Structure formats: structure tokens, C-alpha cells
Amino acid sequence: MAKSLIIVESPAKAATIKKYLDDSFEVEASAGHIKDLPKTTLGVDVEKGFKPHFVIVPGKKKIVDKLKKAAAKADVVYLAPDPDREGEAIAWHIFEEIEKVSPKIERVLFTEITKASVRKALEVPRQLDRFMYESQLARRTLDRLVGYQISPILWRKVQRGLSAGRVQSVAVRLVVEREREIEAFDPKEYWVIDALVERPGIDVQPFKVTLRRWQGKRADIPSAKVTQAVLDEVKAATMSVIAVERKDRRRPAMPPLITSTLQQEASRLLRFSPSHTMALAQRLYEGVDLGPEGRVGLITYMRTDSVRMSADAVDAIRALVGQRFGPQYVPAKPIFYKNKRSAQDAHEAIRPTLIDKTPDSVKSFLGRDEFRLYQLIYNRALASQMAAAIYDQTVVDISAGAAQFRASGSVLRFDGYLAATRSGQKEAVEPSDDEFAQADFLPGNLEVGQAVRLVDLRSEQKFTEPPPRFSEATLVRELEERGIGRPSTYATIVGTVQSKGYVDKVDGRLRPSELGRIVNDLLVRHFANVVDYDFTAKMELELDEVEEGQKTRLDVLNGFYDEFSATVETATNEMRSIKAEALPAGLDCELCGSPMLIRFGKNGAFIGCSNYPECKNTGEFERDERGRIHKKAVADVGDCPECGAKLQVRQGRFGPFVACSTYPACKFTKPFSREERCPAEGCTGHLVEKRSKRGKPFFGCDRYPECTFVTGLSPAPGPCPQCGAPTLFQRSFRGAKTTVCAREGCGWSSRPAKKTA
Structure with a gap:
């Protein structure tokens, strides 16, 4: 029997695909990239047309040898890594290794891992896509040129081990500039005026209206003085209804999810990080063991910028909507959503591969977070082909002399797609003693000309607020809106800026570290093009043009490198050395009065006296809401046993410690x-x-080396119900948390043990 070999990049995907095929197919996995540029050198020969020098990834030689051996035995080899640029690069590198031993090599694309789609893809193989590979190679080369030529400058000028990246540095700039926008924000005073009113003899309970216009203009009330004038006017005025507008408000469904919106919605609704979301989506795409059915890929490929769904998928969804919710929930025609101009439209939107696999039907086979993400994807795909929700909306204007108040209300008449997403349900409101809170409703029978009586009047001073800090999800949205990065890179970018120490996540929001501020400022000054938003977006479009065959890889690299290389040379000579000069902190030493300086050590930024070594005053610092630096208060953790001075907690390279x-x-x-x-x-x-x-x-244990206990799990309240150990620990698996005992020989777990036959 003729033998065919399928090579994918993931062992999990290999296991799923193998289940769908007979014994004439072998399925092997490359475990990701088998080749990459060397880590210790540039790996790009600029003088020879930016020729890359790829090497086998350390630890992958055995895998490469195994793939060669399997390919030599096969009559045909199908290269089936992911259907994107990275997947095409993996396929190309595998091709280079096996082409001498395999008589026939073809490329197949699996945009979903189901029995039907796998077999269909094998029926229509194609050749490797040279243009797509060239686009990936251009991106990889650009990233290597930027990283390997800017990073050494930062090592010399700031701190060893720093890195710069073509896209990561732009993301850091966004976070830094947002933080400075917040610090520079000047709050403006304004006042909100609410009134409680009722129609005499009609209303049994007053309702709330809010000032919208004053003296014929929009009501921007800037001060207590103007507020008092409004209050006096309203109290003396006769009030009446001057306008009532009733209309239908249609709220259409949202398109199915793409990579960026998946990450944003998973963050907003489920509190998942982009990296966690993509890891879960990868598992759902590659295949989940559904018991007797075996492994099934539950969603389509998760790296996409297209909102398009196949005609078959749309038909299946519309049929299910009609069956589950009724014909009134199915639009007269299928809904087609428009892609953004920058979208590549190479793949469908993220949707369930099999619409009959409802979230509840597969729940018992999924981890908690896998289920929640699948439910989000499933419901959004379902809702995208459902009728709009319809609200009865009423807007009422009430006059009171020179003041005009407005109230609006809406009642859901038809839930439409909200029936699938459940987002239309109002949350329960806690009872309140505030009569204004109780009056937040609108009577349904208001008419123009009706007299209104003032029951109460309230004014509240407020101040404008600065723009919010980015969350991981809103940073992804900002990158997408600016055309920076692509679906396959968003999660990596957001993770990298944090792991490199340029950005910290505090209470779910992103703040630049002191190192991030310094490095950003140096790059903006000396590599303006590299961190320019428009330039970076333009580079993404040029990479798309390479994939489409409209430009060559050398067109892009030559256009970038000439100016870049000159900039590198200038920056090498002119960039300020933070190591040598330090930076002014904007405050004086409390011991000697000399200016304090920001310095960088192996454990991060700190402030030290400029009069060093005569004055050795140092300390950690923090910035206030205006960006001003203050020395951190030292926590009292006792006295030093050697000199009697106060001890303090310091942050070291290997965690917190106590020092004199x-x-x-x-x-x-x-x-x-x-x-x-x-x-x-x-x-x-x-x-x-x-x-x-x-x-x-x-x-x-703090008694090390007498006690050698060590664990990577996080502590949890004890004691252990089985052995009495004072502390328990938490283990996470697929999003589900289990409390366990780490005492040797105990083995207690809050998760019931599986029954054995």
C-alpha cells in the first residue's frame, strides 16, 4: 500500500489528524520551527542581499533526522503546518531538509481540524507559497536587524541585557506616552445638576431628569457660582414637558470574532490575558479529546483578521438559530460583514467547526477556561447571524426657565441576538436609600404640554478625568487600529514588553517601568523612524505587498536598511550614556541636600545621592500621579543585629529580601x-x-539549608485535612485551580481522585 506522510508543527494536531485517516497515512510533528537565525550572531549577510544563515534549532536535530527518515519511506509528503506566514516558513524549512529524500512534496492547509476538512484539504494540495515565505523572511530579517543592532547600543549606554524590537518598542512607546498624558492631565471642574420631578395628580413616584441646556447652549457648568444661578432659576420657574420623542432603536449583532477581538472580549468578559487566550484557542483548534468520539478540533484557525464565514457555516448557523430560537430570530438574508481595508482575508473568522457541538455538549471534556472561551466563540458566531435587538426608546425634554432638562429611557421589545449572548439581561441592582437613584426611570405616558412640578434639586461637583491606562486588551485594540503588528503577533508583543521589564501590570493596567521610560526616550530621540507609529504600520503594509507579489523582499529591506544603518552609526556615537551620567530625580538628598539621581542597578532603577561616595544615601522610589519622584517609605521590619540601624525590605534579582x-x-x-x-x-x-x-x-523555607523544601506552587490557607501541614498550595491546570498538600508522602488534593476499575 502506498504510504503518505503528513507533517504538522504540533504533536496535539498530529494526534487529532491521525484519528481521521487510515493506515496509509503517517503523521509526524516538527514541534514548531526546526530552523532559525543563530542566537549569538546577526545571521544576516547584508552585503549579499540580506542572505539569512539559518541553523537547526538547538535540540531539534533528532526531530529533523526523524522527519527525513519518515519522508524517505513515503511516496508523497504533505506539509501541513499552520496556514499563515509562520506556518509557511516552517513548511519551507522542512522542505529544504527533506527534498533530497522525498520524490513528491506538497503543501496542504488545514483551517479547521475536523474529519471532513482534513480529507477535503488532502484532495486539493498546492505548492509551497514562495511569496508568503518571502514575506515572513522579510519580517524575520527586519526584526533581527533592529534587535541585533540597537540592543548592543542600549547595553553600552543603559544596562546590559536590554533589547529593542521593531514592534515591541512601538508598543512600549504607546504605554509611555499614555502615562505621560495622564501625568500632564489638568482636571477641569464641572457640575452636574439633577432634578426630581412629577406630574401633579398623575405620577405616584417622581422621576429624575438631568440638565442638558442652559441659556440656549449646551449645559457646561464650570463653577459653583454658575451652578447656584441655575438652581435659583429652576426653583423659581414653571416646568413643563416641551418635547417627547419615541422611536425604535435597533442594535445589530456584532461580527464573529477575529484574533484581536477574541483577545479583547476574553479580557473584558473572562479576565484572560492575550497569551492565555491564544494558548486556549490553540488547544481548541488543534483538537480536544471528546471521549468516544476521540479528538476533534472545535474551532477554526485562531490567527485571522477576517470576519468572513463560509457559506456552509452561515447556513448551518441560520438553521440552528431558527430551530433553537424561532424563525423571527433569523434575518431574511444572511448577514455579511465587511473586513477592514488592512485585513488579509486569508482565513475565515474564528467560529465553531461543528455547530452541533454546543458548549454544554462538550463541557465535560474541557477545562474550565477552555469551556468559557469556547462558549464565547460559539455564542458570538451564533449571534452574528441573528436579527437585531429592538428597543422602544423615549427621550423627554422639560423646560424650567432658561434651563432645559432631559430624561431618556429604553425598554427591550425584542431581544434578537441578545438571546444567544445573554448580554441583554440587566444585572440586579442593589436597593438604595438615595431617592435620586430610586427615581432613575421614565414614565411611559408623557405628553407635550404636561405640567411638571419640581420635587427636589441636586448639584454635584465633578472633575474631568485623564484617559485610562491601557489594559492588555485595549493595547491590542490600539495596535490593531494603528495597523501595527498582525493577528499572530499581538499576544507576543503584549507579553514581551512585560517580560523585558519595560512595562508593569498593576491592578490589571499597564504602566511603564522607569527602565521603559528611559529606553523609550532614547529610541524616540535616536531611532525616530523605528518607533514611529505610521512608519511601523507602513512596514506592515509593505510586508503584505510582498506576500501578494507586488513587492520583493529586497525592495522592503533595501528601502529600510540604508537609512537605518546610518541611524545606528549616529546613535552609537551620540546617544547619551545613562550609565555614566545618570538622570536627575527632581528631589534633594535628605541627608546632605545634594541632588538625587536616578541610577540603574542589576535589580532595577533606584535613586542615589549625587555626592557619592561622600554621601551613600540610596533608596527605591515611586512616582505620584503627576509623574514626580518620591523616595519610597521604608517598611519597619526591625533593627539590624549587627549595627542597630533599621532594617528594610529590598527587591533583589532573586526576590524580596531584608537588608540593613x-x-x-x-x-x-x-x-x-x-x-x-x-x-x-x-x-x-x-x-x-x-x-x-x-x-x-x-x-x-527560610531555614535553608537545614530545610530543603521548595515548590513552584502558590501558598494557600491550611491546614491540610489529611496530614495537618500548616500551609496548602494551589495548582492550576487548564484554568481550573486545585488545592493540594505539598508535604512529602501526603498527596491530599481538593480534587477527587479518579476511580479505577
């Missing part, structure tokens, strides 16, 4: 112990938080 406040005069240190006790049997120590050399947090 007179350092470096006194070098006493000790671990920073937490309240949780060590769970090891017979140990009286407490847990300490540490970080590995790679920055990964873990917990150990």
Missing part, C-alpha cells in the same frame, strides 16, 4: 519571610519567595 538601611556601610541581609509556615514535617520555618535565574518565582 545603612548599606553599603553595613552589609547584613536575611531572607524576607512570609507569614505562611513551611509544610515540611517537623520544620518550624516560614516560606520565602524567591526567583530563579530565569525570573520564575518559587517558594522555599
Whole structure:
């Protein structure tokens, strides 16, 4: 029997596909990229047309040898990595390794991993896409040129180990500029005036109206003085209804999800990070074990910028909507959504592959977070082909002398697509003693000319607020709206700016670190084009043109590199050395009165006296809401046993620790112990938080080396109900959290053990 070999990049995808095919097919996985540019050198020969020097990824030689061996035995090899630029690059590199041993090599695209789609794709193989590979190669080369030529300058001028990236540095700039916009924001005073009114003899309860116009203009009330004038006018005036507008308001469904909106909605509704969302989506796409059915890919390919769905999918969804909700929920014609101009439209929107696989029907086979994400994708796809929701909306204007008040209300008449998303249901409102809160409704029988009586009047001083800090989801949206990055890169960008230490996530919002501010300012000054929003978006469009065959890879690289190389040379000579000069902190030393400076050490930014070494005053610092620097207050953790000075908690490379406040005069240190006790049997120590050399947090015992307990799990309240260990720990798997005992030999878990036959 003739043998065919399918090569994908993921072992999970390989397992799913293998289930759909007979014994004439072998399925192997490359486990991602098998080739890449070398880590220690540029890997690009600029003088020879930007020729890349790819090497086998460390640790992948055995996989490459295995693929070669399997390809030599096959009559035909189907290269089936993901259907995007990265997947095309993986396919191309595999082709280069096996072309001498395989008589026939073809490319197949699996946009969904179901039995029907896999077999259909194998019926229509194609050749490798040279243009798509050239586009990926151009992107990889650009990123390498930027990273490997700017980063060494930052090492010399700021701090060793820093990195710059063609897109990551633009993302950092967005966060830094938003923070400075917040710091520079000047709040403006304004006043809101509400009235409680009723129609005498008609209303049994007053309703609330809000001032909208004053003296014929929009009601922008800037001060208490003007507010008082309005209040006096209203109290003396006769009030009446002067306008009533009733109309239908249609709220159409949203299009099905694409990569960016998936990340945004998962963040908004489920509180998932972009990276977590994409990891879950990858599993749903590659296949989930559904028990007797085996592995099934539940969603289409999750890296897409197209809102298009196939005609078959639309028909199936419309049929299900009619069956489940009724014919009135099915629009007369299928709804087709327009893509953005920048969309590549290479793939469908993210949708369920099999509409009969409802979230509830597969819930028992999914982890908690997998289920919630699948439910989001499923319901959004369903809703995208449902009728609009319809509201009865009423707007009422009431006059009171020179003041005009307005109230509006709407009642859901037909839920339409909201029946699928459930977002139309109002949340329960806590009872309130505030009569204005109780009056937040609108009577249904208001008519023009009706007299209105003032019951109460209230004014409230407010101030305009600065723009909010980016969340991970809103940063993704900003990148998308500016045309920066592509669906496959959003989650990576957002994760990278945090892992590199340029951006911190505080209470779910992104703030630039001090290092991020400094590096951004240096790049904006010396590499203006590289971090320019429009220039970066233009580069994305040029990469698209390479994929479409309208430009060559060399067109893009030559157009970029000539100016870039000159900029690198200038920056090498002219960029300010933060190592040598430090930066003014804007405050004076409390010990000697000299200016304090911002410096960078191996553990991050700190402030130190400019009179060093005569004055050794140093400390951690923070910025207030205006961006001004203040020295952090030192937590009182006792006195130093060696010199008697105060001890303080410091943040080190491997986690928090306690040190003498007179350092470096006194070098006493000790671990920073937490309240949780060590769970090891017979140990009286407490847990300490540490970080590995790679920055990964873990917990150990403060009695080390006498006690060698260590775990990567997070502490949870104890004791253990089985062995009495004082502290328990939390383990996460597929989004579900399980409490476990880490004491050796116990094995207790809050998750019931599986029954064995």
C-alpha cells in the first residue's frame, strides 16, 4: 500500500489528524520551527542581499533526522503546518531538509481540524507559497536587524541585557506616552445638576431628569457660582414637558470574532490575558479529546483578521438559530460583514467547526477556561447571524426657565441576538436609600404640554478625568487600529514588553517601568523612524505587498536598511550614556541636600545621592500621579543585629529580601519571610519567595539549608485535612485551580481522585 506522510508543527494536531485517516497515512510533528537565525550572531549577510544563515534549532536535530527518515519511506509528503506566514516558513524549512529524500512534496492547509476538512484539504494540495515565505523572511530579517543592532547600543549606554524590537518598542512607546498624558492631565471642574420631578395628580413616584441646556447652549457648568444661578432659576420657574420623542432603536449583532477581538472580549468578559487566550484557542483548534468520539478540533484557525464565514457555516448557523430560537430570530438574508481595508482575508473568522457541538455538549471534556472561551466563540458566531435587538426608546425634554432638562429611557421589545449572548439581561441592582437613584426611570405616558412640578434639586461637583491606562486588551485594540503588528503577533508583543521589564501590570493596567521610560526616550530621540507609529504600520503594509507579489523582499529591506544603518552609526556615537551620567530625580538628598539621581542597578532603577561616595544615601522610589519622584517609605521590619540601624525590605534579582538601611556601610541581609509556615514535617520555618535565574518565582523555607523544601506552587490557607501541614498550595491546570498538600508522602488534593476499575 502506498504510504503518505503528513507533517504538522504540533504533536496535539498530529494526534487529532491521525484519528481521521487510515493506515496509509503517517503523521509526524516538527514541534514548531526546526530552523532559525543563530542566537549569538546577526545571521544576516547584508552585503549579499540580506542572505539569512539559518541553523537547526538547538535540540531539534533528532526531530529533523526523524522527519527525513519518515519522508524517505513515503511516496508523497504533505506539509501541513499552520496556514499563515509562520506556518509557511516552517513548511519551507522542512522542505529544504527533506527534498533530497522525498520524490513528491506538497503543501496542504488545514483551517479547521475536523474529519471532513482534513480529507477535503488532502484532495486539493498546492505548492509551497514562495511569496508568503518571502514575506515572513522579510519580517524575520527586519526584526533581527533592529534587535541585533540597537540592543548592543542600549547595553553600552543603559544596562546590559536590554533589547529593542521593531514592534515591541512601538508598543512600549504607546504605554509611555499614555502615562505621560495622564501625568500632564489638568482636571477641569464641572457640575452636574439633577432634578426630581412629577406630574401633579398623575405620577405616584417622581422621576429624575438631568440638565442638558442652559441659556440656549449646551449645559457646561464650570463653577459653583454658575451652578447656584441655575438652581435659583429652576426653583423659581414653571416646568413643563416641551418635547417627547419615541422611536425604535435597533442594535445589530456584532461580527464573529477575529484574533484581536477574541483577545479583547476574553479580557473584558473572562479576565484572560492575550497569551492565555491564544494558548486556549490553540488547544481548541488543534483538537480536544471528546471521549468516544476521540479528538476533534472545535474551532477554526485562531490567527485571522477576517470576519468572513463560509457559506456552509452561515447556513448551518441560520438553521440552528431558527430551530433553537424561532424563525423571527433569523434575518431574511444572511448577514455579511465587511473586513477592514488592512485585513488579509486569508482565513475565515474564528467560529465553531461543528455547530452541533454546543458548549454544554462538550463541557465535560474541557477545562474550565477552555469551556468559557469556547462558549464565547460559539455564542458570538451564533449571534452574528441573528436579527437585531429592538428597543422602544423615549427621550423627554422639560423646560424650567432658561434651563432645559432631559430624561431618556429604553425598554427591550425584542431581544434578537441578545438571546444567544445573554448580554441583554440587566444585572440586579442593589436597593438604595438615595431617592435620586430610586427615581432613575421614565414614565411611559408623557405628553407635550404636561405640567411638571419640581420635587427636589441636586448639584454635584465633578472633575474631568485623564484617559485610562491601557489594559492588555485595549493595547491590542490600539495596535490593531494603528495597523501595527498582525493577528499572530499581538499576544507576543503584549507579553514581551512585560517580560523585558519595560512595562508593569498593576491592578490589571499597564504602566511603564522607569527602565521603559528611559529606553523609550532614547529610541524616540535616536531611532525616530523605528518607533514611529505610521512608519511601523507602513512596514506592515509593505510586508503584505510582498506576500501578494507586488513587492520583493529586497525592495522592503533595501528601502529600510540604508537609512537605518546610518541611524545606528549616529546613535552609537551620540546617544547619551545613562550609565555614566545618570538622570536627575527632581528631589534633594535628605541627608546632605545634594541632588538625587536616578541610577540603574542589576535589580532595577533606584535613586542615589549625587555626592557619592561622600554621601551613600540610596533608596527605591515611586512616582505620584503627576509623574514626580518620591523616595519610597521604608517598611519597619526591625533593627539590624549587627549595627542597630533599621532594617528594610529590598527587591533583589532573586526576590524580596531584608537588608540593613545603612548599606553599603553595613552589609547584613536575611531572607524576607512570609507569614505562611513551611509544610515540611517537623520544620518550624516560614516560606520565602524567591526567583530563579530565569525570573520564575518559587517558594522555599527560610531555614535553608537545614530545610530543603521548595515548590513552584502558590501558598494557600491550611491546614491540610489529611496530614495537618500548616500551609496548602494551589495548582492550576487548564484554568481550573486545585488545592493540594505539598508535604512529602501526603498527596491530599481538593480534587477527587479518579476511580479505577
